[in-house]
Each structure stands twice: as C-alpha cells, then as structure tokens.
Amino acid sequence: MNKFLVCSFLSLLTFASLDKGLEIAKRMDAASDGYVGETSSMRLILIDSSGKRIEREMEGSSIELKDMDRTIMNFVKPLDVKGTKLLTWAKHDDDDDQWLFLPSLKRVKRINSKTKGSSFMGSEFSFEDLGGQAIEKYTFDLKKEESFGNEKVWVLERVAKGKSSYSKVVIYVSKKHLTTMKSEYYNQRNELVKIAVFSDFSDYKIGKKTIHRAGKIEMKNVQNNKQSIFLWENRKLGVKLSAGEFTKDSLR
Amino acid sequence: MKRLFITALILTSYTWANSRGEIGFNFTKYIHEKDNQDNQLAFTSFQVQDSLDILGGNIFVDIVGKANQTSRDNSYINFNELYFKNTDFIGNTYTAGYQVFTWSKMEAFHPANIVNSRYFDGELEDFDKKGELTLSYSVKSVLGDLKLFYFPLFEKSFYPNKSTRITEGIRPEKTYHFEDAGLVETKEFAQFGISLQKQLGDFDFHLFALNHIDRNRPILGYHQYTINPSLGAIPQGSLAAYYGEVLDYGMASTLFIEDSTFKLEFLGSKFNKTEEFIVTTGGCTGFKNQKTIALGHEYSTTWDNGWDSTFFTEYQAVFADDSKVKRESLSVFQNDIFIGHRLSLNDAYGKEFRFGFFYDLQRKNESLIFLTYEQRLSDFWKFKTGLRVFSHESNDKLGLYVLDRDDEVSLSFTRFF
Numbered sequence: 001m002n003k004f005l006v007c008s009f010l011s012l013l014t015f016a017s018l019d020k021g022l023e024i025a026k027r028m029d030a031a032s033d034g035y036v037g038e039t040s041s042m043r044l045i046l047i048d049s050s051g052k053r054i055e056r057e058m059e060g061s062s063i064e065l066k067d068m069d070r071t072i073m074n075f076v077k078p079l080d081v082k083g084t085k086l087l088t089w090a091k092h093d094d095d096d097d098q099w100l101f102l103p104s105l106k107r108v109k110r111i112n113s114k115t116k117g118s119s120f121m122g123s124e125f126s127f128e129d130l131g132g133q134a135i136e137k138y139t140f141d142l143k144k145e146e147s148f149g150n151e152k153v154w155v156l157e158r159v160a161k162g163k164s165s166y167s168k169v170v171i172y173v174s175k176k177h178l179t180t181m182k183s184e185y186y187n188q189r190n191e192l193v194k195i196a197v198f199s200d201f202s203d204y205k206i207g208k209k210t211i212h213r214a215g216k217i218e219m220k221n222v223q224n225n226k227q228s229i230f231l232w233e234n235r236k237l238g239v240k241l242s243a244g245e246f247t248k249d250s251l252r
Numbered sequence: 253m254k255r256l257f258i259t260a261l262i263l264t265s266y267t268w269a270n271s272r273g274e275i276g277f278n279f280t281k282y283i284h285e286k287d288n289q290d291n292q293l294a295f296t297s298f299q300v301q302d303s304l305d306i307l308g309g310n311i312f313v314d315i316v317g318k319a320n321q322t323s324r325d326n327s328y329i330n331f332n333e334l335y336f337k338n339t340d341f342i343g344n345t346y347t348a349g350y351q352v353f354t355w356s357k358m359e360a361f362h363p364a365n366i367v368n369s370r371y372f373d374g375e376l377e378d379f380d381k382k383g384e385l386t387l388s389y390s391v392k393s394v395l396g397d398l399k400l401f402y403f404p405l406f407e408k409s410f411y412p413n414k415s416t417r418i419t420e421g422i423r424p425e426k427t428y429h430f431e432d433a434g435l436v437e438t439k440e441f442a443q444f445g446i447s448l449q450k451q452l453g454d455f456d457f458h459l460f461a462l463n464h465i466d467r468n469r470p471i472l473g474y475h476q477y478t479i480n481p482s483l484g485a486i487p488q489g490s491l492a493a494y495y496g497e498v499l500d501y502g503m504a505s506t507l508f509i510e511d512s513t514f515k516l517e518f519l520g521s522k523f524n525k526t527e528e529f530i531v532t533t534g535g536c537t538g539f540k541n542q543k544t545i546a547l548g549h550e551y552s553t554t555w556d557n558g559w560d561s562t563f564f565t566e567y568q569a570v571f572a573d574d575s576k577v578k579r580e581s582l583s584v585f586q587n588d589i590f591i592g593h594r595l596s597l598n599d600a601y602g603k604e605f606r607f608g609f610f611y612d613l614q615r616k617n618e619s620l621i622f623l624t625y626e627q628r629l630s631d632f633w634k635f636k637t638g639l640r641v642f643s644h645e646s647n648d649k650l651g652l653y654v655l656d657r658d659d660e661v662s663l664s665f666t667r668f669f
Contacts, residue, residue: 046600054600054631078631079668080602082272083301095454103272103301106314106333107354110456112508117554119598126554163510165554187556224558249345249390249397252312 021140021156024173029135031178034209038062040235042073046123049225056121063241067092069132070246075121085251090132095162098127101251108248117165123228124194124219128165129185137161148172148181166193177201177212194221200231206238213237273300276666282417284657290415295320301333309338314352314383318373325413325423326373332383345390350383355447355458356517357504360590360608361568363519363544364458364504367401367445369467373412376584376655377610377620382407396450403443406465411493417658422472424493429465430525435475435494441465457505466498466521469582471539473532485531496539497524515548515566533649534581541573542582564592564608580615580650587614603627617645618652634666 044056057077063070068091075084083103090096098111116128141157153172160166167190172182179201185194200215217230244250280293296319304311314333320326335349356362360377368381387402411423428435445462471494474487502519523539530537548566555561570579570586579586590610597603605625612618624638641659644652 048600052600078602078628079272080274080628080634080666082668083270097451104274104299105354106352109357110451110506112511112513112550112552114508115511115552118552118560119554119558119596122596122598122600122602124558221558223556226558244339244343 017142018139021142022135024142024154024156024178025135025138025140025158028173028178028180032211032213033064034206035062035064035204035211035237036206037064037239037241038235038237039239039241041233043229043231043233044121044123044125045229045231047227047229056123061239061241061245063243063246065243070243072246072251081121087246087248087251088131089246090134092132092134093136096132098131099248099251101248103252106252108251110248114163116163124221124226125228125230126165129196129219143170145175148174151176151181153181179212179214191223193223194219196220202235204235204237211237271300271302272668274298274666274668276664278662278664280660280662283659283661286417286657288415289417290322292322293320293417294322295326307336307338309336311336312349316380323413323415326416328371328410330382332381334383335386343392347386347388347390349385351386351388352381352383353386354381355460355504357458357506357515358517358546358548358566359550359564359592360566360610361517361546361548361585361588363517363546363568364460364502366460366462366466366468366500366502366519367403367464369407369409371410373410373416373418376418376652382410396448399447399449401443401445401447401462403445403464404441405439406441406443406495407439407467409467409470409493417655417660422491424472425490426492427470427495428475428492429495430497441497454508455505457503459503461499461501463499464497465495466500466523466539467495469521469539470495471530471532471537473530473537475530477531485536487531494530498522498539499524502544511551511553513548513550515546515550517544517546517548519544537581540577540582542570543573544568544570544583558598560596560598562594562596564590564594566590566592578650580648584651585610585612588612601627601629612651615646615651617643619643620652620655629665632668634668636662636664636666638662 039061042058042060046054059074059076061072068089071088073086075081085101087099088096096113098113100109100111117126120127120130138158138160143155143157145154152175154175156171156173158169158171167186167188170184171180174181181198183196184192187193196217196219198214198217201212202215204211204213215232220227275298278295278297282291285291299316301314312333312335316332317329318327331350332352333350335347335351337345337347339345353367355364362378368384370379371382372379374380384403384407385405388399390397390399406429408427412418413423426437428437429441443464445460447458447460449458472491474489476488477485478488480486499522500519504517507514520543522541526539526541528536528538546566546568550562550564552560552562567589568585570583572579572582588610590608592608595605608622610620620642622638622640624636626634626636628634639661642652642655644656
C-alpha cells in the first residue's frame with residue numbers, strides 16, 4: 001500500500017513537472033513568436049581540437065507562417081560552396097521539408113529530413129540542431145530551478161516524441177527573457193556529447209512586442225574537443241517577405 | 253560568337269549579385285599506353301555563374317569552357333545558361349533562353365535526364381549537359397506544378413577528337429536528324445513537352461512527356477553505303493552522328509522511409525523512324541523503341557566520431573520493345589548494378605572519399621570502379637584526385653569496350669572565386 005502511495009505520489013509529481021515544463025515551453029514559444037520575417041548575415045567559426053580556426057559565411061532569411069517557419073540559407077564562403085542554398089520548411093506538427101540547391105549541378109535535391117544527425121557544413125551543429133524546434137514535437141520536463149551566470153533559470157529536459165539523434169536535451173531557460181541560455185545534448189547512450197552556450201543577446205522591437213535573441217551560440221563537443229561558433233550580424237526582424245521567396249522554385 | 257559578345261556587353265552594364273566561378277587545372281594519366289591516342293591529358297576548365305534582377309524578373313548566366321593543352325580540338329566555350337525568368341500577374345512563371353535541366357534524382361543512373369545535348373568528353377556514366385534554347389511556362393495547380401516546354405532548336409552535342417580515349421575519340425564530321433523530307437542538318441526543329449511535379453508527404457514525383465530530337469542516344473555511322481556480297485555493307489562518305497525524333501515519357505520519384513531514400517525512374521522511348529539505315533561498326537542499325545527502369549536506395553548515417561557516410565545502391569535495366577534486339581546495344585548500362593559510398597570526414601577542410609562500383613549483371617567481367625578523394629586547401633583552392641579502372645572481356649564492341657585499357661589516375665586543382 002505504502003509502495004502504491006509513493007508511486008502514485010511520484011507519478012503525480014512527474015505529471016506536474018511535465019505540465020510545468022510544457023507551460024514554460026509554450027511561454028518561450030510565445031515570446032519568440034511574432035518576428036514576421038528575418039534577414040541576417042551569419043558567420044560560422046569551426047575550431048578543431050588543436051585550436052585551428054576556419055570560417056564559413058552565410059546569408060539567411062526566414063518567414064513566419066501560420067503552420068510553419070520557412071528559412072533559406074545562402075552559402076557565401078567557402079567559395080567552393082558559394083551559391084549553395086538550403087531551404088527548410090520547419091512545420092509545427094510534421095517532419096521538416098528540406099531542399100538543397102547545388103549551383104554547379106543546377107540541381108535541387110530534396111533532403112531526407114529524418115536523417116537528422118548529419119553535420120552542418122562540417123561543424124559541431126547538426127541539421128537537427130538548426131531545424132524546426134516546434135514544441136509540439138517534444139515533451140518538456142521541468143527538472144529544477146537554478147542560476148546560470150546572472151540569470152535565474154529553469155532547467156528543462158526536452159525529449160523528442162519522434163526520431164532524434166539525441167536521447168534528451170537539457171535546456172537552461174532564462175526566467176526573465178524566456179530564452180535558452182544553454183543546452184546540453186545527450187546521445188542515444190545517454191552520454192553528454194555537446195554543450196551550446198547562448199550569448200550576445202539583443203532586443204528587437206516589432207510593433208509593441210520585444211523579441212530577445214542570442215547573437216552568438218558556442219557549441220562545444222565534449223567528446224572530440226571540437227568547437228563551432230555561430231554569429232549573427234546585421235540581423236533584422238519584422239522584415240516583410242513573401243512566402244513565394246521560400247519555395248524550391250525560388251532556389252534557382 | 254558576335255551575338256554572345258554583344259549580349260555580354262549589354263549584361264556587363266548592370267550590377268551582378270550572385271557571381272561564382274571556378275577555374276580548374278586538370279591532369280589525367282592513362283595507365284596503359286596506346287598508339288595514336290592520348291596517353292595523358294592536361295586541360296583547364298572554367299565555369300562562371302551569375303544572376304541579375306532586371307525588368308521585374310531575373311537573368312541567369314552560366315558560361316563553361318575547356319582549354320585542352322594536349323589537344324586544342326577538344327577545347328570549347330559555351331553559354332550553358334543565359335535565360336530570363338519572370339512571374340506573371342497570376343503567379344505563373346515563364347522562362348526564355350538557354351537552359352540546362354536536371355530531372356534525374358539518382359546518383360549513378362539517370363534515365364530521366366533526357367533534355368539537353370551533351371559534352372561527350374567527360375565521364376561515361378553521366379556526360380555534362382549543354383544548354384539549349386528553351387521557352388517554358390509553369391502553372392501551379394491542385395494537381396501539382398505543371399510545366400510546358402518548347403525547344404525551337406536542336407543543339408548539336410560536343411564530341412572529342414580522334415586522339416581522345418573517351419568514347420574512343422570518334423568525332424563525327426556531320427550531324428543529321430530527320431524531318432519529313434528526310435535527313436537534314438538544320439538546327440531548326442520544333443520540340444515540345446510537358447511535365448508535372450507533385451509532393452505528397454514523403455513521396456514526390458515528376459512525370460514528363462517530351463516530343464523531341466533524342467540528344468542522349470545518337471548513332472555514329474554512315475547512311476551511305478554499298479553492299480558487297482562477300483564483305484557486306486561498305487560505308488561511303490564521312491562519319492556522321494544521327495539523331496532520331498522520339499516521344500519520351502516517364503517519371504522520376506523519391507520516397508523517404510525513416511533514414512532511407514528510395515528512388516524510381518522510368519523512361520519509355522518511341523522513335524518516329526525505326527528503319528535500320530545506318531552502317532556502324534556493329535553492322536546495319538537504326539533507332540530502337542525501348543524502356544529504361546532504374547531503382548535506387550540511399551542511406552545516410554553519422555558515426556560517433558562525427559563522420560557522415562552515405563551508401564548508394566542502384567540498379568538499371570534497359571529493354572528493347574523488339575525482343576530480338578540485344579539489350580547491350582541500347583546502353584552501356586543495360587542490366588547493371590551500382591554500389592557507392594560517400595564518406596565525409598566533416599572537418600574544416602571538407603575531406604571526402606567517394607567510391608563507386610558498376611557491375612554488369614549480364615556481361616562477363618564487365619565493371620567500372622572509381623575512387624576519389626577531395627579536400628579544400630584553403631578558402632579558395634580545392635584538390636581532388638581519383639582512380640578509374642575498367643574491366644571488359646567480351647569482344648563484341650559493345651558495353652565498356654570503348655574504355656578497354658583506359659584505366660586512369662587524375663589530379664585536379666580548382667580555384668574558386
């Protein structure tokens with residue numbers, strides 16, 4: 001009987017933490033919603049285990065639609081991939097659609113978005129890390145509350161409902177800004193693989209709303225000691241773009 | 253050339269936005285030496301691409317060229333693309349100008365790549381395409397993206413000269429195709445087609461039908477000959493390439509199931525004229541109605557050390573409508589399997605290995621193996637090296653016989669800008 005009571009109590013606690021986790025995730029989602037359209041230049045710095053650095057450059061634009069976010073990344077450097085474009089339709093309630101345009105072959109190739117673990121441009125970011133993160137695709141479990149730097153944070157455990165290259169991702173969410181401050185990625189053997197730290201936040205005003213976005217993500221692979229840094233420059237939110245600019249026909 | 257120069261002058265007065273280009277320094281050494289043929293090859297290749305927003309639409313330009321140091325005859329420069337694209341007031345898209353179309357979704361076999369003439373001086377399994385004058389109109393409908401094509405000109409393919417190892421270096425002096433009046437050499441010929449593309453969840457397909465001059469399967473030979481009772485047909489005149497008018501219809505499709513991608517391509521070809529009138533090295537022949545089917549599977553995985561592997565398995569079969577016709581006379585890959593692997597080390601230099609193995613399931617010991625390695629040397633330079641080995645046993649001048657003892661090692665340095 002006592003065992004039953006303890007189990008029931010623990011179950012209730014679990015449901016409560018899941019409810020609370022989902023509620024926080026929904027609040028995060030609402031806080032980042034409403035950007036309308038976004039354009040930016042991006043730099044991706046790859047640092048190998050010996051400290052050697054190499055840089056990539058991209059131009060990105062995104063549009064927020066009712067049922068999905070659409071993004072185009074246009075590669076600028078290195079020059080051998082210049083003109084390559086990656087179009088992502090990050091759907092809220094379904095798998096993403098992705099197409100890659102290869103200029104030298106003049107070919108638009110649809111990518112199997114279920115192959116999520118592949119490296120993005122040789123970096124420590126995978127396509128899954130950069131793809132759609134719609135809350136409908138995950139469960140969120142509130143684990144604890146603590147401090148991260150000067151911020152008070154909720155620590156959520158995010159588990160994908162569908163296929164993922166991660167068993168879980170532990171997310172540190174700023175209570176003040178409802179943005180991710182840090183993420184810890186665990187592989188299917190439940191070993192810590194990567195840690196992403198978000199910084200250089202800026203506020204973007206769109207109408208009456210203010211959106212808080214990181215300008216830098218440092219992703220460190222703790223297993224191979226490689227590191228990749230994503231930097232956003234000239235970022236503009238609230239840009240009016242047309243959905244027609246985010247179709248596979250528009251890639252060429 | 254004058255026309256191209258004037259066009260180039262007009263276009264250079266605008267600001268271009270998305271320019272990219274490359275110049276490659278390529279060297280190939282053939283392992284087995286042959287008399288009267290190139291035993292090594294050195295050439296410089298280049299490609300320049302750009303686009304421009306103009307008159308509410310876009311102009312796309314793609315210039316390609318090759319300067320062959322060992323054989324000047326094998327050099328060329330061409331506008332592969334020079335076309336205008338715009339969207340009209342009801343949201344439909346039209347294009348006009350020289351374009352290249354890549355419809356195939358497969359890695360090794362490409363039955364759906366029926367549009368465009370070719371540069372017959374590259375890799376046998378997939379010769380590069382040459383731009384062709386095209387008018388197209390694309391309509392978005394509930395059925396999918398419907399596209400209408402019109403090709404007013406028949407563009408001749410490029411053939412390397414006699415000393416080249418590729419395609420045995422056969423360069424025809426003339427190019428013929430059929431019109432009502434018979435064989436003609438004119439470029440003008442009305443060709444048209446229709447295609448439909450649709451995506452249904454994880455399945456997408458591309459249906460097409462095209463009535464055109466078949467640019468991919470020319471027959472090299474002679475249409476003038478005399479019959480000698482003891483020697484058979486004795487050709488007269490000069491070697492020519494013959495192209496037949498054909499109705500091509502088919503599809504290219506992909507289906508994603510978990511980490512796997514399944515591919516299916518089909519092509520049916522019905523020629524307007526099928527009489528045997530051309531004398532070739534294999535005897536008297538003509539265009540054959542045929543069907544090609546190709547199946548493919550692609551699987552990608554990421555290793556614990558961060559390397560990405562993609563495995564390819566493909567199969568292609570070609571069937572003549574007339575069962576008496578030898579399948580191997582229709583295509584080099586008439587009943588072949590392909591196994592390939594791409595290994596990306598995902599480091600800063602983009603190091604990548606590719607391995608491919610074509611094996612003929614019908615013909616004895618006929619195979620093609622290639623292995624390549626490439627990596628960036630800097631933000632501007634890339635290095636690539638490769639090995640290609642051919643195996644051919646039958647003595648019937650079909651299949652890979654054109655590449656018999658043409659095993660090669662190659663090396664290239666490419667500068668991007």
